[in-house]
Amino acid sequence: MAPRSTHAAKPLEEESFGVLECAMGEVKHLCLVKFKEGVVVDDVLKGMTDLVAQMDMVQSFEWGQDVLNQEMLTQGFTHVFSLTFASADDLSTYMGHERHAAFAATFMAAIEKVVVIDFPVVIAKPPPPAAA
Amino acid sequence: MAPRSTHAAKPLEEESFGVLECAMGEVKHLCLVKFKEGVVVDDVLKGMTDLVAQMDMVQSFEWGQDVLNQEMLTQGFTHVFSLTFASADDLSTYMGHERHAAFAATFMAAIEKVVVIDFPVVIAKPPPPAAA
Numbered sequence: 001m002a003p004r005s006t007h008a009a010k011p012l013e014e015e016s017f018g019v020l021e022c023a024m025g026e027v028k029h030l031c032l033v034k035f036k037e038g039v040v041v042d043d044v045l046k047g048m049t050d051l052v053a054q055m056d057m058v059q060s061f062e063w064g065q066d067v068l069n070q071e072m073l074t075q076g077f078t079h080v081f082s083l084t085f086a087s088a089d090d091l092s093t094y095m096g097h098e099r100h101a102a103f104a105a106t107f108m109a110a111i112e113k114v115v116v117i118d119f120p121v122v123i124a125k126p127p128p129p130a131a132a
Numbered sequence: 133m134a135p136r137s138t139h140a141a142k143p144l145e146e147e148s149f150g151v152l153e154c155a156m157g158e159v160k161h162l163c164l165v166k167f168k169e170g171v172v173v174d175d176v177l178k179g180m181t182d183l184v185a186q187m188d189m190v191q192s193f194e195w196g197q198d199v200l201n202q203e204m205l206t207q208g209f210t211h212v213f214s215l216t217f218a219s220a221d222d223l224s225t226y227m228g229h230e231r232h233a234a235f236a237a238t239f240m241a242a243i244e245k246v247v248v249i250d251f252p253v254v255i256a257k258p259p260p261p262a263a264a
Contacts, residue, residue: 028196030212032164032247049256060259064160064251067220073248080162080249084259088199115164115247116205117212119196124181127192127216 026059026121027085029094031114032077039110041079048081051103057090058083076113084121091118158191158253159217161226163246164209171242173211180213183235189222190215208245216253223250 035041045063052061063081066074085091094100108114167173177195184193195213198206217223226232240246 027199028212032249045256052257058257060255061257062253062255064249064253066249066251068250070248073246075247077247077249080160080251114205115207115209116202117164117196117198117209118200119198119212121194121196123192123194124177125184125190125193 025087027088027091028117028119028121029083029085029091030117030119031081032116033079033081033114034076034112035078035110036112044107044110047103047106051099052083054099055094055097057085057093059086059090060084077115088120157219159220159223160249160251160253161215161217161223162249162251163213164248165211165213165246166208166244167210167242168244176239176242179235179238183231184215186231187226187229189217189225191218191222192216209247220252 035044048063049061052058061081061083063079066078066080068074083091083094085094167176180195181193184190193213193215195211198210198212200206215223215226217226
């Protein structure tokens with residue numbers, strides 16, 4: 001198995017707070033976005049959905065649009081895009097893929113600002129087995 | 133069933149791009165955080181984990197720490213906290229709960245900046261049935 005080179009320096013298993021459950025090495029690539037005025041968000045979403053459908057190393061993809069519109073809390077960000085990978089290696093492969101690079105150029109041209117966070121997922125409260 | 137008053141104005145089912153799958157009304161409360169210097173993050177995490185364990189309306193809770201440290205992309209944010217609720221009503225109940233209010237006061241005192249987004253989850257690429 002490849003080493004998880006991008007994992008946090010401190011092994012998550014050694015954290016001291018409560019019962020933790022790591023999601024089997026899952027890594028998320030999370031983007032918060034504010035689009036430029038005039039951008040057709042549906043077009044961007046279609047491009048991203050198409051890209052992700054073609055990329056087998058992307059385990060899952062979900063997104064959402066803020067509904068509470070509390071500017072003080074959202075800082076103007078309106079959309080969240082969350083890609084899940086089975087490992088940090090899969091994330092690296094995705095980020096380095098030419099299809100991602102091509103889409104990223106289009107994406108960056110459409111946004112006013114963005115925050116990106118990449119993190120190994122720690123499940124502190126797992127969903128119930130038959131989550132609604 | 134209560135109306136989903138905080139849902140996006142445009143029903144998600146009417147979106148035009150590709151095959152979508154809504155997560156059965158799931159709503160996420162997502163926080164990106166930069167802590168103040170000197171804050172013991174483990175203590176904050178323990179407080180949040182304890183709070184969430186006591187609050188039945190929180191379906192699941194996961195968090196993570198950014199591992200790529202690309203300041204240009206993270207804007208200095210280091211941690212992600214993601215709470216999932218079965219409905220917008222459950223999110224409202226959580227936000228209005230006195231235990232949440234008590235914790236939020238401690239939490240806000242520990243952070244230098246935060247972005248919060250609340251969104252109905254749209255699953256554009258579902259995880260494989262036996263996700264690793």
